[in-house]
Amino acid sequence: MGSQPGPANGQMRFFNPGEAAFVRAAVARLIPSDELPGAIEAGVDQFIDIQLGGAWGAGERLFRGGPWHPGSPSQGYQLPFTPAELFRNALRAIASDVELKGKGPFEHWHAKDQDAYLTELQKGTRDLGGVPSNVFFESLWGLTVEGFLCDPVYGGNRGMVSWKMIGFPGAYANYYHLIDQHGIAFTRAPMSLADNGRGEVMLHPDIPAQPMAKGQ
Amino acid sequence: MATTLPATDVVLVGVGLVGTMMGRELTRAGLKVVGLERGQPQFTVPDFQGPRMHDELRYSIRKALMQDNTREPITFRNRSSETALPIRRWESFLPGTGLGGAAVHWNGQTYRFQESDFRMRTLTEQRYGKKFMDADLQVQDWGVTAAEMEKHYDRFEYLLGVSGKAGNIGGRKVAGGNPFEDPRAREYPTPPMKEPYGSAMFRKAAASLGYHPFPQPSANLSQNYRNPEGMELRTCMFCGFCERYGCEHYAKASPQTVLLPVLMNDQRFTLRTGAQVLRINLSPDKKHATGVTYVDAAGSEFVQPASLVILGSFALNNVRMLLLSGIGTPYDPQSGKGTVGRNYAYQTTSAVQIFYNEKININPFMRSGASGTVIADFVSDNFDHGPHKFVGGAYVGEVMSHGRPIEFHPTPPGTPAWGAGWKHAVARYYNHAIALNIHGSSMAARQNYLDLDPTYKDAWGQPVLRMTFDFPDNDIRMSKYLTERTMAIARAMGGEQVVPGARQRPYTVTQYQTTHTTGGTVMGSDPSNSVVNPFLQSWNVPNLFVIGASNFPQNASYNPTDTVGALAYRASEAIVERYLKNAGPLVAT
Numbered sequence: 001m002g003s004q005p006g007p008a009n010g011q012m013r014f015f016n017p018g019e020a021a022f023v024r025a026a027v028a029r030l031i032p033s034d035e036l037p038g039a040i041e042a043g044v045d046q047f048i049d050i051q052l053g054g055a056w057g058a059g060e061r062l063f064r065g066g067p068w069h070p071g072s073p074s075q076g077y078q079l080p081f082t083p084a085e086l087f088r089n090a091l092r093a094i095a096s097d098v099e100l101k102g103k104g105p106f107e108h109w110h111a112k113d114q115d116a117y118l119t120e121l122q123k124g125t126r127d128l129g130g131v132p133s134n135v136f137f138e139s140l141w142g143l144t145v146e147g148f149l150c151d152p153v154y155g156g157n158r159g160m161v162s163w164k165m166i167g168f169p170g171a172y173a174n175y176y177h178l179i180d181q182h183g184i185a186f187t188r189a190p191m192s193l194a195d196n197g198r199g200e201v202m203l204h205p206d207i208p209a210q211p212m213a214k215g216q
Numbered sequence: 217m218a219t220t221l222p223a224t225d226v227v228l229v230g231v232g233l234v235g236t237m238m239g240r241e242l243t244r245a246g247l248k249v250v251g252l253e254r255g256q257p258q259f260t261v262p263d264f265q266g267p268r269m270h271d272e273l274r275y276s277i278r279k280a281l282m283q284d285n286t287r288e289p290i291t292f293r294n295r296s297s298e299t300a301l302p303i304r305r306w307e308s309f310l311p312g313t314g315l316g317g318a319a320v321h322w323n324g325q326t327y328r329f330q331e332s333d334f335r336m337r338t339l340t341e342q343r344y345g346k347k348f349m350d351a352d353l354q355v356q357d358w359g360v361t362a363a364e365m366e367k368h369y370d371r372f373e374y375l376l377g378v379s380g381k382a383g384n385i386g387g388r389k390v391a392g393g394n395p396f397e398d399p400r401a402r403e404y405p406t407p408p409m410k411e412p413y414g415s416a417m418f419r420k421a422a423a424s425l426g427y428h429p430f431p432q433p434s435a436n437l438s439q440n441y442r443n444p445e446g447m448e449l450r451t452c453m454f455c456g457f458c459e460r461y462g463c464e465h466y467a468k469a470s471p472q473t474v475l476l477p478v479l480m481n482d483q484r485f486t487l488r489t490g491a492q493v494l495r496i497n498l499s500p501d502k503k504h505a506t507g508v509t510y511v512d513a514a515g516s517e518f519v520q521p522a523s524l525v526i527l528g529s530f531a532l533n534n535v536r537m538l539l540l541s542g543i544g545t546p547y548d549p550q551s552g553k554g555t556v557g558r559n560y561a562y563q564t565t566s567a568v569q570i571f572y573n574e575k576i577n578i579n580p581f582m583r584s585g586a587s588g589t590v591i592a593d594f595v596s597d598n599f600d601h602g603p604h605k606f607v608g609g610a611y612v613g614e615v616m617s618h619g620r621p622i623e624f625h626p627t628p629p630g631t632p633a634w635g636a637g638w639k640h641a642v643a644r645y646y647n648h649a650i651a652l653n654i655h656g657s658s659m660a661a662r663q664n665y666l667d668l669d670p671t672y673k674d675a676w677g678q679p680v681l682r683m684t685f686d687f688p689d690n691d692i693r694m695s696k697y698l699t700e701r702t703m704a705i706a707r708a709m710g711g712e713q714v715v716p717g718a719r720q721r722p723y724t725v726t727q728y729q730t731t732h733t734t735g736g737t738v739m740g741s742d743p744s745n746s747v748v749n750p751f752l753q754s755w756n757v758p759n760l761f762v763i764g765a766s767n768f769p770q771n772a773s774y775n776p777t778d779t780v781g782a783l784a785y786r787a788s789e790a791i792v793e794r795y796l797k798n799a800g801p802l803v804a805t
Contacts, residue, residue, distance in 0.1 A: 030634045031635075031638070031639050032636045036640065038639065060278070061279060061286065061306075062304055063286050063289040063303070063304045063305075064304075065289070065302065065673070067671065071301045072293075072294065072298065073724065073726070074292075074294055074723060074724035074726065075292055076304060076305065076307065076725050078301055115635065118634075122633070122634075141633075141634060145622060149621040149622045150273045151270075151272065162621070163621070165643050166621060166643055167646060168619060169581055170270075171270035171271075172455075173267070173453060173457075173464070174454075175454040175581070175582035176410075176452070176453045178454075178579075179410050179454045179583075179587075180412075182413035183576060184577065184579065185577055186577070186579055191267070193268055193270050194267075195267075207271070209278030209279065
């Protein structure tokens with residue numbers, strides 16, 4: 001797909017409008033915006049949408065063979081769901097749950113109530129369409145951190161806001177002459193691996209972790 | 217129906233570090249060699265070039281260079297009473313794949329093991345008595361000595377161009393190097409790398425406490441270097457994208473940068489990538505390997521007859537290949553009988569974090585995979601274990617290798633797990649924190665082993681490897697003691713807050729620790745407790761050599777690659793000088 005621009009801001013290709021609204025409101029609480037940029041400025045919701053709608057969402061690098069057992073925590077993730085399935089099922093269950101509460105859509109709740117609900121998901125194991133709520137929360141949080149801190153080529157970390165915030169220079173490749181200047185303040189603007197040389201970052205709709213095996 | 221190919225002198229199973237080295241030595245001896253690599257061909261140009269290579273999400277998080285776990289998973293459990301389940305995503309360790317193998321995405325930390333590692337059982341019993349070790353430990357001698365290994369370490373380090381400072385040349389102590397190392401013949405090929413800020417702080421603190429800091433030996437080079445094979449390496453740029461990545465700069469020693477192009481130019485060598493070896497074929501009496509069966513990337517099956525088989529795949533896959541081929545007796549933890557899969561060990565790592573005020577810029581993103589400063593005062597038997605009631609040890613150092621932010625965004629205890637508090641802590645501490653690494657040994661124990669899983673199959677319909685592992689009590693005690701000692705160094709490093717993190721049970725596959733999986737085809741002088749003899753030749757099948765970290769009877773404090781390379785050179789010397797003249801067992805049984 002080369003360096004074609006990705007979807008325009010706000011245009012979702014995996015989430016339906018209700019799901020998109022919940023995820024946007026949730027990530028806005030997970031990494032809120034204040035005097036420092038948050039998940040919304042970074043485009044985290046769009047990053048998650050792109051990931052779930054692409055190879056990663058379809059289960060790339062996830063072994064999917066059965067049989068299935070819950071296992072112990074040290075054995076890691078053992079559900080049959082791809083990330084896309086996991087989100088779809090959990091978000092459907094969350095939508096019903098929110099509706100039952102009768103307080104209107106989640107995105108309109110007070111921040112304090114939103115935080116309480118997210119904490120409940122994080123600390124509980126309530127069944128969300130086959131997905132324990134803590135497993136859903138961990139998946140959402142994992143993707144949120146990735147979308148906040150990744151290279152902007154993936155549609156998150158828009159404008160490299162998080163890299164500017166922490167001082168990470170990005171894809172820059174040479175510190176040979178600086179490494180022994182101990183404690184130096186590195187002030188060069190960060191660089192994306194998809195920087196086009198004019199200060200613009202070209203979005204890549206999907207970069208699979210690994211191309212198909214070519215053989216000889 | 218398999219197609220039988222023309223016979224060759226040698227077939228290599230895996231063309232990573234070991235395969236490339238053995239291919240070079242055996243073609244040099246005049247043999248025709250076929251290299252079978254399951255993954256793809258990959259080279260510095262065009263495959264490892266920036267800025268595309270500097271993609272944390274793709275390479276670190278999605279594990280682009282690693283074994284395809286959707287086709288070849290491993291199952292895991294902590295103890296044999298549990299049901300092993302597939303590791304559905306790689307996290308704890310990362311088996312590589314593709315041409316060059318794990319030596320493409322390694323960090324370049326290049327240490328020699330010590331005499332007290334190679335003769336651990338004998339020397340421990342001599343110094344501390346026969347009852348000192350816990351009853352569950354199956355520590356044993358390697359069947360080699362540090363003196364025998366020296367010339368092979370030397371040759372391998374000069375192949376890589378390792379940057380370091382000798383501490384002991386021919387028995388004479390040299391200031392600035394590791395005073396605990398066994399004698400080496402000469403200085404490192406290139407001088408130490410530049411010392412990063414945090415490493416310098418560690419060096420001063422460690423020295424002030426009476427320890428002996430030295431620069432970590434690195435296969436990311438401090439200067440341009442031409443190796444004895446005529447390959448040119450370049451100076452490392454400290455780009456901070458090393459482990460889990462290929463090197464764009466020709467600065468990290470890997471098969472591609474130190475040897476593979478030489479081998480590829482040899483008419484006697486044939487490389488086949490996308491070749492998944494299913495099994496080593498045996499004669500009816502199971503005492504002779506006739507070659508291997510493999511499936512190519514398009515799904516066609518082939519038999520490659522060969523006079524000599526070199527199994528040099530990733531350590532875990534070496535073990536699985538013997539089990540799949542019915543070579544040797546699988547280990548049974550109940551009876552203690554059998555050797556294949558026995559003595560699986562790992563690395564007992566822990567960390568201490570130091571948080572600084574905002575005036576101290578650590579610049580964690582300016583790093584090489586193997587830059588840094590360490591001490592060996594607590595390695596192996598370099599200190600008196602008598603009062604501590606454990607064996608083994610760790611090197612301790614400031615060896616941070618990157619500041620890639622998805623993986624690295626340290627926050628002090630008490631920081632909220634998410635929300636505004638988390639974000640502000642990440643912003644506050646990203647450039648003002650250091651982690652000290654405690655890289656500890658891992659003792660083989662009776663209850664830890666590898667075998668074939670009874671349930672799960674790979675994409676070719678063959679049983680996957682099953683890992684049964686938890687940290688033995690001995691290693692938990694070691695980790696606690698070493699982490700406490702490291703806390704004292706950390707407190708002397710001028711931070712605001714010091715946070716310990718000793719290793720706890722249970723071992724979990726959900727957290728990256730190291731890729732140093734060892735054992736399962738261990739070397740030794742006694743066929744009742746080893747799979748290969750001290751020249752890495754199968755006790756059962758003399759025309760099969762099994763080479764890799766799977767040969768380690770237990771894992772030492774240091775990183776394994778230098779020892780794997782030295783063992784490969786030692787095996788190649790035995791094959792060329794002795795086996796080719798008289799094909800048969802190199803050690804009588």
